[in-house]
Amino acid sequence: MAKTDLYEYPAELREEFEATEDIHFRDGSRATAAEVWHFMTEVAPKRYPFAYTQKKYAGNRLSRDIHLPSAIKNHYLLLTMNDRINKSRENGSPVIFVQGGQSVDPYYAAGGIALRPASVGLWARGRHEGLGLNEEAVRSHNQKEKAYHAISFEACQTAGYENIQEGGLPIDMVAPFTCLRCSDISYGVEAHRHGPNKAVKLMNIDYPMRHQADKPWAVEYFAQNLRRLTSEIGKKAGREVTDDDLSREIKLHNEGRRLAIDTAELWWSADLPPTNGVDRRALYQMGGMEIHGDPSASLTVLRESNAYIRERVKNGIKAEGVVDKPIRLFVCGSCVFPNDFRIEEAGAIIVGQDNHWSDISTLVEEEGDPYQNLAHAILSYPYEQSIEKRAEWTIEQLRKSRADGVLFLYQWGCNTQSAIARMLCDTIKRDSGIPTMIIEQHEGGSEQSEQLLNRVNAFIEML
């Protein structure tokens, strides 16, 4: 890819950006804003040119809201994932593959690093430098194809098989919460047993179903699963994990969750959207403290961003590229979402998404047995409750976010979310009158099909 094809941050922005805060990492190190600027303007365009594509619909391109420091810092953290995770691992932190839509407090409490499928994908992507957008797309599709071949072409979630078994990614454990939002995940974990990488430790953290938060024995069982989890990670990290370790981590992660809730409420309260959809999603997800593979880094960026959002909302500043009164869409369903750039071009904006928000917006009690508290909070995720309860919570989010419509989107092969798509949408329509639309996403990739986007655009027009 020729240099002229790549996006460049405006040089005049440098001074403003370098005056922003440092990123603090979990190991005590930090990256100054100047270092971030240098990496993002000099290093990353050479190592990861795909992110600098000028294609306006490429889902993984850099945000153009350049006056929002968190947008640049978020990309910095994503693009340095390979460097940082390798370094942490060399320093003795085991890396654990987890599920999306789950909290990661216990993994960090035990000295590990928890990465969900998208983050594992980012780490793997970081190992292949110099690729343009199309080359990167071909690489990742080829990689995924290996998992389909080894597992099943009907698999949606392959538990990182393509990277861990076929790509040589040095993951130490595969230990997600199972039965949580995805039926493929536990089979995906099991599939690793026939792969060539025998060094990876496999474990399912068993998430009970059906009124689970109201059953003391289910809470106890899940707490026991969490105890086993921290013990196993502790063995890998060479340390004994105490209840205090978990209590401290819960407090830290609660801070992230509270900040994300506050940021979301600020964002939702604004007359004019203070960020675009991509940056909004990143901000909310930082509250889950998983997105960057370093909770401290996510927290420092989220803290700083919260102040920026507050200022923008106070002064009525609208994000670049967003129309004045966009149609507000709330996305439900599995771990996929429509292309924000196309949505925004059509005059709409995504204001929220249920699957990650379900765990990020669930605070954990800080007093008492941390395992019991964490287990109870996790089993209370609204996304995992009965249809009526999930719909009730979703409607509350729709009200708070002032959403005009609901898109229920699920990935091809996703059995569990697709099965309840109609039920959830019917209940939302019945109880709130808000229009809904169900769409199946047929393929991955950053740009999505015209067919999918035509349907989304028609829905936006209708709204």
Next chain:
Amino acid sequence: MSVKTLEVIRKRLNERPDELRKARAHGQKVVGWTGYNIPEEIIHALGFIPIRIAIGGDDRLVEVGGRYASSKNCVFIREIVGAFAENEDPFIQQTDVLAFDATCLQNFRAAEVIEYYFKRDVVVLGVPRNFYWEEGQEYFVNEANEFTRLLEERAGAKLDGAKLAESVALYNDIRKTLKSIYHFQAAKDNVISWEEVFDLIQAGDLLDKKEYLTLLQETLAELQELQPEPVIEADGADGRIFISGSLIPRGDRKLISIISAVGGRIVGDDLWTGILPHLDLDIKEISAAGVALGYLNRTPHAALPYLDLESDRRLKKLHELLAESKAQGVIYHTLRYCDPFTFKAKETKDILNQSDIPVLEIHTEYAGSDYEAMRTRVEAFVEMIKIKAESAAEVAA
């Protein structure tokens, strides 16, 4: 030669819906269950009439079910949802309470959909994924106790230990007799086919249990008279096929009929609508917990992930059954979107190939559109294993 009792069983099956209707008119309640770890003895001991909801083979119902669930659910689950939507199945019509388990998460979702759209009374039994952990077993015991409590509410009676003991004894006798009968179908010069035994097993899903045991015992007596000393022996010309993989419920006979039509002979299975759930069920204690643990500790269903390949009891059982049946090849049957089995297809092929056992995966659904394609593949496979067996016999000679 034909086994006369099989005719009686077919007749009794036809009469059964009417019988259920009359029983309900006299105040009895019917519990329709579906899943892989439902402790049926508890349902029986509480005075309910248990029937298993396991139907397939109707692509129209699959389409109907998909409208309520989704086109990404397995065809079996979609058909069940479709059957509840239409409510024309004579057995489903007679159900008062439904019992589903969460062994397979799609089964769990089906329970939610049926409860929501068709306003059916559904009791769900949670099943641990870490079923081999002590903590998992404890969780399941609690779930079984809760399951029992919910059924007791519906029965208006407490679970009685003596009645449970009677039900356990009855079901143990059924399992024992089925196992004896099953041996005959794989024998040389067999007087009963695997297909007939398969139907016989599935008849037990619907018939009165006491009557069913009597009919099984009569069938066994007939078989013993017809073939006093059955010997399971491989024959080069047999084309001995073992069926593994996704369940094949009543109504779905596509693959089975193809195997037979192309000259193959099915001699064994590890299907969850076949013999497998009746094997190795050891109830150590007469209580809800004891029965439930007996179920959980059987050969596990593929929907329950097991993370160590070497000690996987499901694979061990498959090898054991293959050896017993002297099968010459395995047809691994996977239903569209049946993740528990499709995710393991390649692994199973690799493992069996290590033991020099040929495997053919048939991935299908209930539509007839793939019939000829399936037929071609199965025919080639049967021909191949026959040639292989004959060559081996020649070498041995």
